[in-house]
Amino acid sequence: MSDKENGQGMSRRQFLTYTLMGTGAFMAAGILTPMLRFAVDPALKRTSSAGKVEVGKVDDFGPDYKLVKFKVKIKDGWHEEEAEKSAYIRNKDGKILALSPICKHLGCQVQWNTSPDRPNHFYCPCHNGFYDENGINVPGTPPQAPLDEYEVEVKDGKLLLSLTPKPRGGA
Amino acid sequence: MFRRIYQWLDERLNIGPLWRDLADHEVPEHVNPAHHFSAFVYCFGGLTFFITVIQILSGMFLTMYYVPDILNAYQSVKYLQNEVAFGVIVRGMHHWGASLVIVMMFLHTLRVFFTGAYKSPREMNWVVGMLLFFVMLGLGFTGYLLPWDQKAYWATQVGVKIAGSVPLIGPYIETFLKGGDVLGAQTLARFFAIHVFFLPGVLLALMGVHFILIRRQGISGPL
Ligand code: HEM
Numbered sequence: 001m002s003d004k005e006n007g008q009g010m011s012r013r014q015f016l017t018y019t020l021m022g023t024g025a026f027m028a029a030g031i032l033t034p035m036l037r038f039a040v041d042p043a044l045k046r047t048s049s050a051g052k053v054e055v056g057k058v059d060d061f062g063p064d065y066k067l068v069k070f071k072v073k074i075k076d077g078w079h080e081e082e083a084e085k086s087a088y089i090r091n092k093d094g095k096i097l098a099l100s101p102i103c104k105h106l107g108c109q110v111q112w113n114t115s116p117d118r119p120n121h122f123y124c125p126c127h128n129g130f131y132d133e134n135g136i137n138v139p140g141t142p143p144q145a146p147l148d149e150y151e152v153e154v155k156d157g158k159l160l161l162s163l164t165p166k167p168r169g170g171a
Numbered sequence: 172m173f174r175r176i177y178q179w180l181d182e183r184l185n186i187g188p189l190w191r192d193l194a195d196h197e198v199p200e201h202v203n204p205a206h207h208f209s210a211f212v213y214c215f216g217g218l219t220f221f222i223t224v225i226q227i228l229s230g231m232f233l234t235m236y237y238v239p240d241i242l243n244a245y246q247s248v249k250y251l252q253n254e255v256a257f258g259v260i261v262r263g264m265h266h267w268g269a270s271l272v273i274v275m276m277f278l279h280t281l282r283v284f285f286t287g288a289y290k291s292p293r294e295m296n297w298v299v300g301m302l303l304f305f306v307m308l309g310l311g312f313t314g315y316l317l318p319w320d321q322k323a324y325w326a327t328q329v330g331v332k333i334a335g336s337v338p339l340i341g342p343y344i345e346t347f348l349k350g351g352d353v354l355g356a357q358t359l360a361r362f363f364a365i366h367v368f369f370l371p372g373v374l375l376a377l378m379g380v381h382f383i384l385i386r387r388q389g390i391s392g393p394l
């Protein structure tokens with residue numbers, strides 16, 4: 001009996017190779033697919049962050065920035081905690097601006113008006129990043145975007161912030 | 172395409188002998204179920220290995236979410252099972268596989284026993300097999316505590332007390348296993364370490380020896 005019977009189609013050896021490898025691949029996929037999907041789940045999960053937090057009375061804020069800290073409930077897998085967040089808030093010319101202090105370069109914490117090199121700027125000590133008094137990044141310093149902004153809402157004289165700050169366009 | 176890739180690599184790295192040494196050898200007729208269906212009993216060793224691979228893989232993935240801490244262990248298992256995609260499946264594989272691997276190992280042992288495969292010159296591989304059996308029981312015992320639920324806690328309490336009833340050294344074994352006087356935080360930490368580092372290490376080493384001996388000595392003859 002020759003390997004190739006009647007000279008047509010594939011050889012018996014090739015057929016066996018394909019079916020065995022196919023079955024093996026099917027089994028391996030059946031085992032590995034759930035495991036891999038399990039592992040990458042955090043990257044595919046939707047995060048919900050609707051809602052607002054109260055950070056004080058509107059009258060507490062003036063034209064100069066004030067750093068307020070507030071607690072937000074966060075769910076970190078099986079662990080839930082009240083995480084502390086903060087915002088730089090000012091109320092100037094009837095417009096309230098609430099900025100996230102997280103540097104848009106690599107995530108350090110910016111400070112208002114602490115660098116003698118540029119007064120009235122936000123300063124990030126990690127790599128000398130600067131943002132002007134409106135939170136717009138100063139070109140030529142590491143950050144490539146303005147500080148994120150919290151949505152604000154005034155209700156009965158109280159100031160409420162959205163839970164997650166949003167990126168702003170420009171500069 | 173695969174053939175071309177293989178040839179390209181083989182020309183440079185000479186990988187042929189590597190896999191031939193592992194996979195390319197005659198299967199004697201009396202162990203081939205295609206010749207005598209009853210020869211399927213010779214598959215149990217391979218099935219034990221297959222499930223062990225699943226245990227190791229699923230266990231590695233479980234540790235991406237599991238934490239060995241008495242305050243959080245139960246919550247982390249609950250979370251990975253109910254809220255992570257395919258969590259039920261991955262935990263299910265590890266949970267049921269843990270029992271199945273012992274069943275397979277037992278059937279494999281029965282086949283070795285009833286075909287007399289443990290006789291000269293293969294006595295040492297019987298001994299290695301017995302060591303593998305105890306390591307596997309150890310994995311089952313230490314793994315069972317990890318979910319830190321009622322069943323886990325009391326089963327371990329009982330197991331540790333049994334170990335403690337050994338004459339003379341019993342109390343020392345019990346304290347060693349518990350990592351202190353109470354069954355608690357330190358017990359969970361060390362059971363986790365034993366379950367995912369120490370015993371799998373020993374298991375892999377023993378399996379290596381088991382397979383090398385089989386290659387050296389070949390499969391025992393027909394009845
Ligand atoms: C090879 C043989 C193994 C056996 C027989 C085994 C056995 C077990 C058992 C019986 C449980 C309790 C499962 C439950 O109650 O649902 C368990 C849990 C666990 N095992 Fe293993 N295991 C093995 C290998 C491994 C390896 C290699 C790892 C990690 C590298 C691992 C990681 C875990 C983890 C994280 C848990 C806790 C999660 C849970 O309970 O579902 N296991 N194991």
Ligand code: FES
Nearest residue numbers: 103105106124129
């Ligand atoms: S992180 Fe702020 S400048 Fe680099």
